[in-house]
Amino acid sequence: MTHTVLVVEDEEELREMMRDALELNGYAVVAAREGQEALDAIGRIEQLCLVLLDLLMPGMNGWEFFAKMRALPALAGVPVVVHSSVTDGVPEGVTRVLQKPFALDRLLSIVGEYCEK
Amino acid sequence: VEEVVLLNLADFIRNHHEAILREWESFARTLLPAAEGMSQVRLRHHADEILTAIVGDMETPQTEAERAEKSKGLRERGPLGVLGGIHATLRTESGFEVSQLVAEYRALRASVFRLWGNEGHDLAEAIRFNEAIVEAVAEAVAGGMETRLGESEAHFRLLVESVKDYAIFILDERGRVRTWNPGAARIKGYTAPEIIGKHFSVFYPPDEVASGKCDRELETASREGRLEEEGWRVRKDGSCFWANVTITALRKPGGTLIGFAKVTQDLTARRETEAKLRIVAAEKAALAERAAIQEFQERFLAVLGHDLRNPLASMEMGRALLLQRPTIAGDPASARVLGRMETSSRRMALMIEQILDLTRSRLGGGLEIRPAPTNLCTILNGIVDELRIAHPTRAIELRCASLPGTWDKDRLEQVFSNIVGNAIDHGVADKPVTVEASLEGTTVRVDVHNEAPPIPEDLRAKLFSPFRRGNQESRTSHTAGLGLGLYISNEIVAAHGGAIDVHSSSVEGTTFRVTLPRSTGTPPYSKARGE
Numbered sequence: 001m002t003h004t005v006l007v008v009e010d011e012e013e014l015r016e017m018m019r020d021a022l023e024l025n026g027y028a029v030v031a032a033r034e035g036q037e038a039l040d041a042i043g044r045i046e047q048l049c050l051v052l053l054d055l056l057m058p059g060m061n062g063w064e065f066f067a068k069m070r071a072l073p074a075l076a077g078v079p080v081v082v083h084s085s086v087t088d089g090v091p092e093g094v095t096r097v098l099q100k101p102f103a104l105d106r107l108l109s110i111v112g113e114y115c116e117k
Numbered sequence: 118v119e120e121v122v123l124l125n126l127a128d129f130i131r132n133h134h135e136a137i138l139r140e141w142e143s144f145a146r147t148l149l150p151a152a153e154g155m156s157q158v159r160l161r162h163h164a165d166e167i168l169t170a171i172v173g174d175m176e177t178p179q180t181e182a183e184r185a186e187k188s189k190g191l192r193e194r195g196p197l198g199v200l201g202g203i204h205a206t207l208r209t210e211s212g213f214e215v216s217q218l219v220a221e222y223r224a225l226r227a228s229v230f231r232l233w234g235n236e237g238h239d240l241a242e243a244i245r246f247n248e249a250i251v252e253a254v255a256e257a258v259a260g261g262m263e264t265r266l267g268e269s270e271a272h273f274r275l276l277v278e279s280v281k282d283y284a285i286f287i288l289d290e291r292g293r294v295r296t297w298n299p300g301a302a303r304i305k306g307y308t309a310p311e312i313i314g315k316h317f318s319v320f321y322p323p324d325e326v327a328s329g330k331c332d333r334e335l336e337t338a339s340r341e342g343r344l345e346e347e348g349w350r351v352r353k354d355g356s357c358f359w360a361n362v363t364i365t366a367l368r369k370p371g372g373t374l375i376g377f378a379k380v381t382q383d384l385t386a387r388r389e390t391e392a393k394l395r396i397v398a399a400e401k402a403a404l405a406e407r408a409a410i411q412e413f414q415e416r417f418l419a420v421l422g423h424d425l426r427n428p429l430a431s432m433e434m435g436r437a438l439l440l441q442r443p444t445i446a447g448d449p450a451s452a453r454v455l456g457r458m459e460t461s462s463r464r465m466a467l468m469i470e471q472i473l474d475l476t477r478s479r480l481g482g483g484l485e486i487r488p489a490p491t492n493l494c495t496i497l498n499g500i501v502d503e504l505r506i507a508h509p510t511r512a513i514e515l516r517c518a519s520l521p522g523t524w525d526k527d528r529l530e531q532v533f534s535n536i537v538g539n540a541i542d543h544g545v546a547d548k549p550v551t552v553e554a555s556l557e558g559t560t561v562r563v564d565v566h567n568e569a570p571p572i573p574e575d576l577r578a579k580l581f582s583p584f585r586r587g588n589q590e591s592r593t594s595h596t597a598g599l600g601l602g603l604y605i606s607n608e609i610v611a612a613h614g615g616a617i618d619v620h621s622s623s624v625e626g627t628t629f630r631v632t633l634p635r636s637t638g639t640p641p642y643s644k645a646r647g648e
Contacts, residue, residue: 011427011428011431013427013428013431014427014428014430014431014434017430017431017434017435017438018434020438021434021437021438024438024441025441056423085422085423085424085426085427086423100426100427100429100430101426101427101429101430101433101462101466101469102430102434103433103434103437104433104434104437104438104441105437107434
């Protein structure tokens with residue numbers, strides 16, 4: 001079964017471009033514009049392989065979302081890659097950090113490490 | 118008969134001279150505190166002569182009219198008056214009060230009367246003696262008061278003479294200078310002989326004199342008693358000073374105006390200090406404003422740098438996605454356009470990174486580095502290889518043995534990419550760029566050399582300043598940028614504890630020398646890092 005990537009990004013063009021890039025390369029994508037929307041969606045994703053998380057977002061930010069997600073036992077082991085303009089103050093325990101602007105092949109390479117098509 | 122009786126009292130005093138003087142001395146000794154510790158001679162000062170003068174006065178024939186004049190103090194001073202005056206002066210200078218002087222004579226009179234009465238004489242005969250005593254008392258009071266007034270005047274004169282910071286002088290009722298003190302001489306430059314008798318308008322600027330200011334000031338002081346103002350005054354040499362001036366009207370007890378006391382203080386130094394303080398305050402305010410503007414600009418750049426990353430990421434990803442499409446990748450024109458978009462994206466990404474590095478170094482107190490064991494030769498090889506691909510027509514020579522050390526690899530790549538890239542961009546095309554790295558003790562040295570016109574002295578001085586490129590240097594397609602590269606390189610090297618030096622001459626070409634300690638003291642960065 002195709003793995004699903006959760007993309008949490010407030011800026012619409014980038015969020016939809018990431019969705020296109022991943023879907024065109026064979027992955028299933030669920031996209032959310034901020035942390036609360038992502039939390040609401042995350043329980044409905046069956047094969048969640050990776051969360052691509054922005055930090056600076058209106059509503060629930062990336063730090064808060066990460067803390068709440070890690071507190072859920074079922075999701076505690078899901079890898080989280082932060083994609084952000086800031087690399088300082090990244091929450092402890094995230095799997096890795098992908099600094100914006102990132103190249104498509106770099107994104108696909110990282111997603112490929114955690115997700116199956 | 119009257120003459121005989123009077124002579125009897127005079128004789129009596131003469132006969133009891135010493136006893137009377139002893140009583141005078143005993144009484145004078147009680148007049149404290151002035152009499153404390155006084156010798157017998159000083160306690161009896163003039164008493165002997167006064168007593169003799171009294172006797173002489175008593176023995177001088179005197180008409181009723183003369184007696185009346187004497188009681189009113191209208192008679193010319195005789196020997197007793199002169200002696201009484203001298204005695205009063207000396208006693209006052211020794212610290213006796215006027216009341217004590219009077220008491221001294223009252224005690225003398227009491228002594229004589231008591232001795233005289235003890236021997237059964239008629240007290241009525243003492244009238245002449247009493248009048249003599251009254252004269253001595255009058256002289257005592259007058260002499261004592263004069264001495265006191267003389268002392269006060271002397272003290273006041275001393276005070277005025279000792280004042281150097283104020284011009285204190287008297288004007289007559291028409292404004293002519295009557296007195297002059299050293300302070301006035303110092304402040305205004307005139308000596309006393311030069312200025313006494315002159316009208317005080319010489320101290321005022323000509324236009325103020327012409328406007329009648331001097332007369333107005335005297336009128337105001339006369340009418341209101343006092344006038345105080347600050348204004349310009351003129352010294353003898355014509356120079357001006359800023360003065361505080363007080364003019365006080367002087368009047369006799371009856372109210373007649375006799376002149377003015379004028380006190381002038383030179384406030385030039387204070388005024389200059391105040392002016393300097395105002396300038397300093399204005400400069401500080403301007404500096405603070407400039408700092409605030411600069412901080413705003415840098416924060417603006419920081420926000421801009423962050424926010425530009427999202428659309429840039431989106432554009433770059435879109436370009437890469439298009440290139441994945443077989444129909445587009447197979448079309449040479451489309452592929453060429455997408456290749457140019459990629460170049461532009463990279464340049465924009467580099468500029469954003471430079472802006473963020475600038476704001477980190479300026480707002481965050483220096484660039485952060487994350488040192489780890491690495492090899493400088495490996496870093497240089499990688500950089501030179503990349504630049505050879507990017508500049509296939511240029512010769513880049515690298516001389517480097519293995520140079521292990523602890524540095525931030527990514528940051529040093531940034532430094533040498535910038536410096537070697539600059540050497541290529543600004544070097545003569547047919548001459549090689551050489552990169553030579555060597556170890557010197559605990560320090561490594563990398564010389565990046567090119568053959569190029571020398572860097573002008575004024576540009577060399579600000580080579581490592583941000584935005585140095587400004588309008589002074591032409592921008593070409595391959596040098597276009599923010600002028601931040603060397604600034605950031607310098608910050609990175611400084612964060613490693615190293616330095617960048619530049620030597621540039623028409624004979625030797627230009628060499629950028631980077632020195633780095635092999636081990637940077639900063640502990641490795643512990644946070645997750647960007648990729």
